[in-house]
Each structure stands twice: as structure tokens, then as C-alpha cells.
Amino acid sequence: MADPARRQAQTGGAVVRCRRSESPNRGPPKNRDDALTSSVRVLAAGIDSLYVSFKGDVDTAWLDLIELQKVRAQETGQPQLVSVADRKALVQPSGWGRYRYWLRCGDFDVFVARTQSLPAVYARIASAFIHEVGPASALANLRTFIGTVLVGQTQEAVCSRADVYTDFQGWVPRSEDYDRFITRSRRNICHIAVHHDGRRFTGFTFGRGAMVARLYDKGLEIVHTAKDWMREVWGERIDPSASVWRLEFQFRREILAECSLTTPEDVIAQRQNLWAYAMRWLSLREPTHGAARTRWPVAHIWSYLMRSEVGVKYSPLVRRRIREHDESVLVRGLTGYASSLAAITGVSDLDLAMLVSRRRVGEYMDATGRDFRELVAAKRERSL
Secondary structure, three states: OOOOHHHHHOOOOEEEOOOOOOOOOOOOOOOOOOOOHHHHHHEEEEEEEEEEEEEEEEEEHHHHHHHHHHHHHHHHHEEEEEEOOOOOEEEOOOOOOEOOOEEEOOOOEEEEEEOOOOOOOEEEHHHHHHHHHOOHEEEEHHHHHHHEEEOOOOEEEEEEEEEEEEEEEOOOHHHHHHHEEEEOOOOOOEEEEEEEEEOOOEEEOOOOOOOOEEEEEEHHHHHHHHOOOOOHHHHHHHOOOOOOOOEEEEEHHHHHHOOOOOOOOHHHOOOHHHHHHHHHHHEOOOOOOOOOHHHHHHHHHHHHOOOOOOOOOOOHHHHHHHHHHHHHHHHHHHHHHHHHHHHHOOOHHHHHHHHHHHHHHHHHHHHHHOHHHHHHHHHHHHHO
């Protein structure tokens, strides 16, 4: 294989080698076995992310309320609770970018502006919520939430970004596949990031800005990003002994506009066409001796993935899986702290360790003038 640096000099493009120790694109050692198209299975395909901006006027009384809650959040160091459209939301101590207010309600993040130079509200729907109830229902919930915040009934919405994906097993990409990819991008045509963790190949990123493609090991990524709930979406289709890879395309407003897609409803309805567009924008080719790279035929595996039905499989069990994961994390933390306290106090029996922990926690609460019941009630109230 030609040296990437030499190839970059010849093409004038940008090749980025990324070596990182964290997610998102951690992958297994190279697999040099050629996978047959017949062995590939699509586990899930659909919309993973939706970012929506809303025009209109924000209710001034509501703005004053969240301004007060933001100040309190900054003073206490804790997000402050507000109720919006029968939902609980937490006002964060900071804003987000040029947006002064940032509200989190679990199912989506909402950013609110106090300036006319920005859309009044910008929101991103959580991937977990999309996969729990489906994109159309998730969007309807967001519109209800935003309708309480904005004055009037217009709620003019524009989709600012959408991510469409396919998760599959049976084909394990390799770093050597670099030379087989071709993109039709008119901008940043050769910007490709080849990701490694040490010497291990972990995936590719193609393009930047308005259009981005990512190819990476999703099975390992979810381990490092607490997205184990995806297993509920994959269901019984998954082979536990094989890695799961994701091919994902990110479309920003500029590309969506070129595709004549304005509202998030448009994007949801045309997700299959977006996928077809993306799979032509980027393609994996079969090398052919004597032919120019652009004339190499499209690889069979790519043609197969192009036919993925982008239907967004979703499961009502996603939320339960998230709660189980959160509880598991807390139990591991509690075990670590309790065992450390037991070691310090010379206790080795679990029951005695719990008694020591209870006594020490009680002493701490008395010393700080706090009540355990009130502490639990406050955490339960902020739980989304």
C-alpha cells in the first residue's frame, strides 16, 4: 500500500492520522479475512440524531423564570428544576455556545436565546429517546415542549442536522481499505481521518463540515459511552461473538437544503433517500487492474449496505436498559467506597461494613446539618 503521506502530497488532499486512547472509534485488531456479502447482517438502520431550530418569540415571563433558575444553579453548583409541558427540565449553570440558557429534560436538550440574531430555540433529541419511541413520536414530544415556551402557535421548525446510520455484522473494515474509498464531495474532497488506538485500527472519518461519514466499531464504542441500550434495538439479530460496525452519515443544514429538505418531518419522511444520497457520495470500490480508481466497480458489500431499509427499529425497553445501567454503575461505586471504608476501619464482613457505613454517613449528615430524606427527595426530584 502506498504511503499515506506520499499519497497526500500527490493528491493535494488532507489525510489525518488520529491516535487516541478514548472512544468513540475503538476497534478490534485487524481482521484480514475477506467477508462474503452473504454473511453480512443488518442489525438496525435509521435516524440516530435530530437537531432542530425553532423561530418565534420566547415568552418573557418564562425567560425571567429560567434566568432566576440559572442564577441559582450557578450559586449552588446544581442544576435547577423547572416544569415545562408536564415535563421536568433542569436549568444548567451555563449556556451553550451563543445560547444563554441550556435545559436538559432527559429526552432532549433545549437551548434558548435572548437575542434576535439566533433562532429562538435550538434543540437536539437524544438518540436513546429516538430509539425508544421512534423519530416521529420523539419529534412530536419535542414540539409539545417547545410550544409551551414560544408565544403563538407558529413553531416554525427547521432541521439543522440529521444523522442516518446502519449497524451491521459480517464485514470488518481494515485500514488497508483506505485506498478503496472514493467520495464525490466537492469540498474537502480528500479529508480522511484514519483512527488508531496505539497500533490498532479503529475506523475512518470522511469529510468535515456540511457532510461527514463515519465507519467504526459500534460494539466497542457503546462500552465506552454507556450506550449499551442499543442491544435492545439489535435484539436477537445480533451474534454475540462478532463485532458490530456502524456506517453513519451526518447531514448539516447546507446539505439538507440542497436536498430540498427543510422541516424535521421532511427529513424523517425522506430518510431512505438521504441514505441513498450518502451511499453515492461515499463508496467502497473493488480494485481493477489498469483502470482509474474512479472507474473501479462498487464493492458488493457496499451495494448490499446501500439497500439497507432505514426504518429506525426502536424498543420501549431502551429506558429500562438505561436505568439498569445507571443502577449498576451506582452499585459498583457503592461497593468500592464501602469496601475501602471497611478496609480502613478493619472490618471484613459485609454486614459489619454496612453498619460502619451507616454510622459514618449519619455522623456526616449530623455534622453538616443535612437530612438524608431531604437529600434523597431532592435527587429524586431532579431525576429525569
